[in-house]
Each structure stands twice: as structure tokens, then as C-alpha cells.
Amino acid sequence: MIAVKEINKTYRQGSVTRPVLSLVSLQVEKGEFVAIQGPSGSGKSTLLNLIAGLDAVDSGSIEINGCLMSGFNEQQRTLFRRRHIGFVFQFFSLIPTLTVAENIALSLELNHLTAGMNARVEELLDNIGLLERRSSFPDQLSGGEQQRVAVARAIVHKPALVLADEPTGNLDIENEAIVLRLLAELKQQYSSTLLVATHSDDVAARADRVLQLYGLAEGR
Ligand SMILES: Nc1ncnc2c1ncn2[C@@H]1O[C@H](COP(=O)(O)OP(=O)(O)OP(=O)(O)O)[C@@H](O)[C@H]1O
Numbered sequence: 001m002i003a004v005k006e007i008n009k010t011y012r013q014g015s016v017t018r019p020v021l022s023l024v025s026l027q028v029e030k031g032e033f034v035a036i037q038g039p040s041g042s043g044k045s046t047l048l049n050l051i052a053g054l055d056a057v058d059s060g061s062i063e064i065n066g067c068l069m070s071g072f073n074e075q076q077r078t079l080f081r082r083r084h085i086g087f088v089f090q091f092f093s094l095i096p097t098l099t100v101a102e103n104i105a106l107s108l109e110l111n112h113l114t115a116g117m118n119a120r121v122e123e124l125l126d127n128i129g130l131l132e133r134r135s136s137f138p139d140q141l142s143g144g145e146q147q148r149v150a151v152a153r154a155i156v157h158k159p160a161l162v163l164a165d166e167p168t169g170n171l172d173i174e175n176e177a178i179v180l181r182l183l184a185e186l187k188q189q190y191s192s193t194l195l196v197a198t199h200s201d202d203v204a205a206r207a208d209r210v211l212q213l214y215g216l217a218e219g220r
């Protein structure tokens with residue numbers, strides 16, 4: 001499902017260069033739930049962003065379902081991501097001008113999956129305990145509530161691949177369990193592949209496999 005081969009990524013700001021990923025390779029099979037752990041700053045978000053095509057690798061290759069993401073241009077990556085990937089951003093990235101329900105519905109609308117859309121959105125809202133907040137705007141929600149909406153938005157179109165960046169980082173145990181259950185259902189019912197960056201040992205314990213990312217040494 002995912003084949004990452006020897007990717008490198010260095011951030012550059014003016015004369016400052018910050019190598020983050022050096023020759024990172026990994027393979028994830030269809031339907032697998034893989035957790036990525038590692039210290040803050042080790043590059044977990046960077047890796048997920050690259051796999052999602054939100055950013056481009058310096059070198060190396062990324063294949064998803066046999067498609068060479070690293071060979072796509074930005075528009076091709078966007079179209080591929082919209083259809084096949086659900087992404088949970090570490091800092092939610094909900095659209096501030098859309099209501100909770102509209103944020104969740106957006107992935108369905110963009111994919112022209114509007115038949116039964118309202119029922120699907122309401123089902124998810126109910127699952128995450130936010131049905132009465134459907135008309136609220138993101139800035140009227142707590143961090144944990146926004147995070148649950150971000151998860152719902154990522155899974156609403158039943159994507160083949162969910163890339164989730166700390167999807168439970170702001171949640172209490174009860175809501176962490178809800179998010180894990182939603183992800184597990186997606187995996188069970190649609191054989192979706194899950195790649196989840198997490199500091200939570202509870203989340204990692206639920207994964208089929210845990211990958212460890214080590215930060216590159218300081219003083220590089
Ligand atoms: N756009 C950017 N420009 C420059 N440096 C960046 C950029 N994004 C991330 N970095 C740096 O890259 C390194 C890896 O960041 P990243 O966000 O991938 O870490 P992480 O493992 O997700 O950390 P955390 O657990 O805190 O979320 C950090 O040192 C960070 O400061």
C-alpha cells in the first residue's frame with residue numbers, strides 16, 4: 001500500500017538548513033495499522049506530510065497503491081490525496097468559515113459523493129458526540145472537540161489510506177477510545193490502511209506494528 005524508499009528531506013530557510021529525514025524507508029501493507037513513534041522533532045509530521053503529498057521529498061521515492069506520489073506534480077498530488085487519503089492534521093486545520101458539519105461534508109462534496117451525505121455526516125457527528133454542535137464554527141469548539149471533527153473529516157469518505165498526525169493528542173481517555181474505534185471500524189469494514197503518528201502508548205498498543213523514528217543528531 002505504501003512504499004517509502006530512501007527518502008531525504010531537509011528544510012531550508014535562507015542559509016539555515018535543517019536535515020530532518022535521511023534515507024528513511026518503510027513499507028505498509030494494505031489494511032495494516034502502523035503507528036509511528038519518536039521524540040518531538042524527530043520528523044513524524046514531516047514524514048506524514050510527504051506521504052500525503054502535502055510537501056515534496058528532496059530525493060527518494062514514495063509509492064501509494066502503485067502510484068508514484070513522488071513523481072506527481074502538486075495538482076496530481078492534490079487530486080490523489082482528495083480521493084484516496086484522509087489526513088488528520090496535528091493542529092486540525094479545520095476551515096474557519098465552515099461549520100462543523102460543513103467541514104466534515106467537504107471531502108464528500110469534493111469527491112462528488114453527495115448521495116446520503118447528510119446522513120453520513122450526522123452519523124459521524126453522533127459517533128464523536130458532537131451532533132448538537134453541527135452548526136458551530138471551529139473557533140467555538142474546544143481543542144479536543146476540534147480534533148474529533150478533524151478525525152471525522154478525514155474518514156467521512158472512507159479513504160483507502162488514513163494518515164493521522166497525533167489524532168488523539170488533545171483527547172481524554174474516553175474520546176481517545178472513540179477515535180480508535182472509528183479508525184478500527186474503517187480498517188475492518190473497508191480494509192483501510194492506517195498510519196498514525198502518536199506519542200500515546202495506548203494508541204501504539206492498538207497498532208499491528210510500531211515504527212520508531214529517531215531524530216537526526218543535533219549539530220548537523
Ligand atoms: N516548515 C519547516 N521549516 C523548517 N523546519 C521545519 C519545518 N517543519 C518542521 N521543521 C523542523 O523539522 C523537524 C521535524 O519536525 P516535525 O514536525 O516533523 O517533528 P515531529 O516528530 O512531528 O514532532 P512533534 O512530536 O513535536 O509533533 C523539527 O526540528 C522542526 O523544527
Ligand SMILES: [Mg+2]
Pocket residue numbers: 044045046090165
Ligand atoms: Mg508532529
